[in-house]
Amino acid sequence: MKILVVEDNESVCSMLEMFFLKEKYIGTFVHNGQEGFEIFKKEKWNLIIVDWMLPGMDGVTLCRKIREISTTPIIMLTAKDSESDQVLGLEMGADDYVTKPFSPLTLMARIKAVTRRYQQETEHIEETHFLTSEYFKISKDTREVFFKGHLMANLTPKEFDLLYYLVKNPRQVFTREQLLDRVWGYQFYGDERTVDVHIKRLRHKIGTSSMPFIHTVWGVGYKFDETAVESE
Template sequence: MKEETTILIVDDDEEIRNLIGIYLKNEGYTLRYACNGNEALEMIKETAISLVILDLMMPGLDGVSTCVEIRKQHYMPILMLTAKTGDLDLMQGITVGADDYMRKPFNPLEVTLRVKSLLRRYRDYGALKEKNSNLFRYKDLTVDIASRQCLKGDQAVRLTPKEFGILSFFIRNQHQVLSLEQIYEAVWQEEAFEIENVVMVHITKLREKIENDPRNPSYIKTVWGRGYRL
């Protein structure tokens, strides 16, 4: 419901914050404001935020760095605003976790439409909806195949695409012994040939991120001479 939807607008330009705020307030959303990245992170700690509108270029902690910090623990949608026109600058925001972006100057009505679309998408296909058939759990790990997100307890685990692919393959095949060839062909989508070191290096890095003690793993166990098992 809109009365339960709180949007955080983060921009060092007060006029932009207020302009966006006017349109979103008319839609019934609850609003919070921050003028820099550090202030935004503190606000998120104290308030349940449903969506973040985040400026890319801000003094101090910029939008990209702020997005990285948010994504370490939170999955609310992030709409990035930028005055930059280069595709590389825009893609950087998407790469670190932004869901959508808009170039300045923008039409406030379009911002409103983007906000509604992102909120609807997250509500319908939210990262942790129990009815999601792509949601898997093993011990205190939660893996959502659809949104490519992983939690250990309530903490986000940041994985590379290959690390996530390996973990997904394991969690879909819990308790089965998987050979290096099976893992490689499932994740890399190529025929396995002299791939032992490649797979082992990625599993080592994955263990470093999910295991309490990577040297004595409790999730991904080695089955000597055969492969690995979750």
């Protein structure tokens, strides 16, 4: 597996290089955001690991520019642990984030989970079909979402995955752990706040106060329901 790491901390790079050798990953390490983007465009990668704070081009901008031209999985490394910072990284297209300081074993688990999910999606090519409901029409193959007949162009890759899974299983209640496992592809290493952030963003983009579509089942988790009204 080829991994591009854009990280300006040489000690972090040395640590990752050691673990990559153990896992037989091929790692390329770049210390500048702009240089990282240029190298990314020249080769095909299985995964990109991007630090938030970078010279030349910050990690958030780099993530956004990569996502404009590619669906390659991205994991963001960040010393910022506030919810607003995490939201920003996820909105720019990151598939996951790891907060510094981090355990290398945890990062390796995240790498395996993110790449496994991506491979499952790309290796099983299906005939073009639409998942339809009363208000939504979704194509998994073209990754397009039509809401009331209008194309939605503002969903991030992970928001699409989450919405598709919920619409595919209407009125079924899922815990945060289940959504991490079935949408993100891992069960024990994910931060439950990742689910909450994506649910919040999806509600803002597709729902209203009278018709939220994604409902909170207090003490349990979330469900998709086009007929129910959010309970207090």
